[in-house]
Amino acid sequence: MSYRNLPIDQVLSLLQQGDKQLLARLITCAESNKKSDQIYISEILSKFKYSANMTRRIGITGSPGVGKSSLIEKIGFELIKQGRKLAVLTIDPSSSLTRGSILGDKTRMVELSKEDLVFIRPSPSKNHLGGISEGTRSNIQLCEIAGFQDILIETVGIGQSEHEVSSVSDMTIWIGIGGAGDELQGIKRGIMEWADLMLINKSDGSNIAKSTKTKNELQSVIGFMPFRKNNKKAEILLTSALENQGIEEIIKKIDFFFQDILNNNKLISTRLDQEIQFFNQKWQKEILQELLLQKEIHIKHSELINLIESKKIDANSASIQLQEFIFAHFKDRKSK
Ligand SMILES: Nc1nc2c(ncn2[C@@H]2O[C@H](COP(=O)(O)OP(=O)(O)OP(=O)(O)O)[C@@H](O)[C@H]2O)c(=O)[nH]1
Numbered sequence: 001m002s003y004r005n006l007p008i009d010q011v012l013s014l015l016q017q018g019d020k021q022l023l024a025r026l027i028t029c030a031e032s033n034k035k036s037d038q039i040y041i042s043e044i045l046s047k048f049k050y051s052a053n054m055t056r057r058i059g060i061t062g063s064p065g066v067g068k069s070s071l072i073e074k075i076g077f078e079l080i081k082q083g084r085k086l087a088v089l090t091i092d093p094s095s096s097l098t099r100g101s102i103l104g105d106k107t108r109m110v111e112l113s114k115e116d117l118v119f120i121r122p123s124p125s126k127n128h129l130g131g132i133s134e135g136t137r138s139n140i141q142l143c144e145i146a147g148f149q150d151i152l153i154e155t156v157g158i159g160q161s162e163h164e165v166s167s168v169s170d171m172t173i174w175i176g177i178g179g180a181g182d183e184l185q186g187i188k189r190g191i192m193e194w195a196d197l198m199l200i201n202k203s204d205g206s207n208i209a210k211s212t213k214t215k216n217e218l219q220s221v222i223g224f225m226p227f228r229k230n231n232k233k234a235e236i237l238l239t240s241a242l243e244n245q246g247i248e249e250i251i252k253k254i255d256f257f258f259q260d261i262l263n264n265n266k267l268i269s270t271r272l273d274q275e276i277q278f279f280n281q282k283w284q285k286e287i288l289q290e291l292l293l294q295k296e297i298h299i300k301h302s303e304l305i306n307l308i309e310s311k312k313i314d315a316n317s318a319s320i321q322l323q324e325f326i327f328a329h330f331k332d333r334k335s336k
């Protein structure tokens with residue numbers, strides 16, 4: 001029987017019992033573009049009352065192939081050893097699941113996925129908000145309702161989108177590799193502005209010297225940087241997923257980070273800020289979509305684009321005209 005035929009309280013209670021199949025179906029629903037599906041998911045989410053027993057949302061980003069999944073697999077085993085329930089949400093930058101990721105294979109966390117305490121779910125990003133899927137926020141919350149305590153969100157950073165994951169995570173981990181010129185460009189892109197922890201992975205074999213050099217270079221740049229809003233500076237570790245090096249240190253840094261933000265009451269306020277930011281992005285985007293679905297507005301918008309193309313009007317005046325048209329349109333409708 002479909003869960004949609006069950007009373008919503010029953011669905012919520014099944015989810016709270018950790019039913020992974022139901023969780024997977026609800027995530028599919030959360031990722032659907034249908035309005036009815038969106039409303040259903042928001043009903044589920046709003047019925048659940050968060051307890052003080054907070055979860056940890058950890059964003060993991062970095063260029064394709066630096067070893068994000070391999071490290072998550074190692075970190076994951078450490079976390080479940082501590083008895084924690086772990087959900088891994090991987091965000092695939094392709095427009096559809098079947099087209100796969102850039103490197104074509106997301107099945108590397110095979111061992112971890114066999115564990116009872118683990119739930120792994122890939123999602124297409126559908127090009128929303130850089131590397132983050134629009135459903136990611138709901139997916140995280142659904143996993144939390146299902147009792148998962150640590151939510152790791154893996155996303156491929158492409159260009160400027162790397163930091164997008166920090167809009168849904170409490171802690172953001174950036175992974176790079178030693179000696180890569182592109183990675184060092186990160187200094188310019190300001191990775192240290194948003195990454196809470198930086199890992200130089202593949203620090204094994206002949207890479208160790210390159211990794212150490214990169215770490216020292218990054219460290220000296222960080223030394224010159226002012227403290228960030230949270231009074232912290234990014235920290236750097238050398239790791240090897242292949243040789244299981246640095247994993248315990250990563251866990252310690254994660255534990256320390258969360259202890260610190262909990263002690264300072266930062267966790268709840270950061271999540272609230274993120275929620276407000278999401279609300280603002282969402283309503284603006286949806287109102288815009290709705291507006292352009294109105295036939296008259298759509299026609300006016302196309303007319304103005306034609307006028308800009310034929311250089312009969314500039315973008316500024318076109319924007320003013322469109323706004324005036326929209327306001328008049330709604331005034332008309334109200335008075336009818
Ligand atoms: N030498 C070495 N190779 C590694 C290490 N970690 C990962 N690799 C290899 O690097 C390749 C990519 O690893 P993944 O874990 O899939 O990297 P990823 O960042 O998740 O890749 P995408 O999700 O496709 O962006 C694989 O062939 C891994 O075996 C490491 O610590 N050392």
Ligand SMILES: [Mg+2]
Pocket residue numbers: 068069070106154
């Ligand atoms: Mg991966």
